[in-house]
Amino acid sequence: SYELTQPPSVSVSPGQTASITCSGDKLGDKYASWYQQKPGQSPVLVIYQDNKRPSGIPERFSGSNSGSTATLTISGTQAMDEADYYCQTWDTSTVIFGGGTKMTVL
Amino acid sequence: QVQLQESGPGLVKPSETLSLTCTVSGGSVSSGSYYWSWIRQPPGKGLEWIGYISYSRSTIYNPSLKSRVTISVDASKNQFTLKLSSVTAADTAVYYCATQGAGSSRQVVNWGQGTLVTVSS
Numbered sequence: 136s137y138e139l140t141q142p143p144s145v146s147v148s149p150g151q152t153a154s155i156t157c158s159g160d161k162l163g164d165k166y167a168s169w170y171q172q173k174p175g176q177s178p179v180l181v182i183y184q185d186n187k188r189p190s191g192i193p194e195r196f197s198g199s200n201s202g203s204t205a206t207l208t209i210s211g212t213q214a215m216d217e218a219d220y221y222c223q224t225w226d227t228s229t230v231i232f233g234g235g236t237k238m239t240v241l
Numbered sequence: 242q243v244q245l246q247e248s249g250p251g252l253v254k255p256s257e258t259l260s261l262t263c264t265v266s267g268g269s270v271s272s273g274s275y276y277w278s279w280i281r282q283p284p285g286k287g288l289e290w291i292g293y294i295s296y297s298r299s300t301i302y303n304p305s306l307k308s309r310v311t312i313s314v315d316a317s318k319n320q321f322t323l324k325l326s327s328v329t330a331a332d333t334a335v336y337y338c339a340t341q342g343a344g345s346s347r348q349v350v351n352w353g354q355g356t357l358v359t360v361s362s
Contacts, residue, residue: 168349170288177355223288223348230293230349232289233287
């Protein structure tokens with residue numbers, strides 16, 4: 136079965152750029168989406184179709200997807216961006232989520 | 242904006258069937274704009290997709306749960322439901338109903354607030 140691999144955790148200083156990776160076999164041939172989940176809340180879609188931002192998502196969130204890795208980039212990271220982030224793709228009629236990355240803003 | 246609200250028992254006994262309902266507002270379960278999905282998250286763990294149903298009533302389930310899952314729609318009430326049979330403690334999780342885009346990326350667009358279901362005797 137298809138799997139997506141994310142680093143368990145990343146840390147970033149306020150104002151710096153954070154990058155969270157998501158790896159899967161030929162992931163670049165599929166679409167990747169990203170979700171932000173804060174404690175006690177439902178996830179929120181922040182990137183879809185590799186690099187599109189839903190309405191209301193700040194411009195500091197961006198995405199890319201090539202080869203076997205999709206990347207979520209958060210520019211000018213703010214304290215409010217501290218959360219768990221999950222990547223997701225669609226393969227053989229199944230939705231697959233990555234294991235999640237806990238991002239800490241130090 | 243579609244809004245979703247889960248409802249159902251918060252405690253289910255092992256070997257019984259978990260049953261949850263999602264009430265939809267701001268949209269119609271008969272619309273072809275979305276797929277109507279269920280996703281779960283065990284406490285402290287990641288997200289697991291359970292499956293979805295389309296406006297045409299076709300269903301796709303996670304292969305790991307397929308033998309135990311049924312998702313159905315009640316258009317008259319604008320609701321869709323999840324049934325998960327033969328539950329064990331491993332099925333304890335927050336269960337979310339959600340909408341997925343009908344395009345090729347199947348992104349999850351809207352999420353309910355989630356409901357915690359505990360499997361315990």
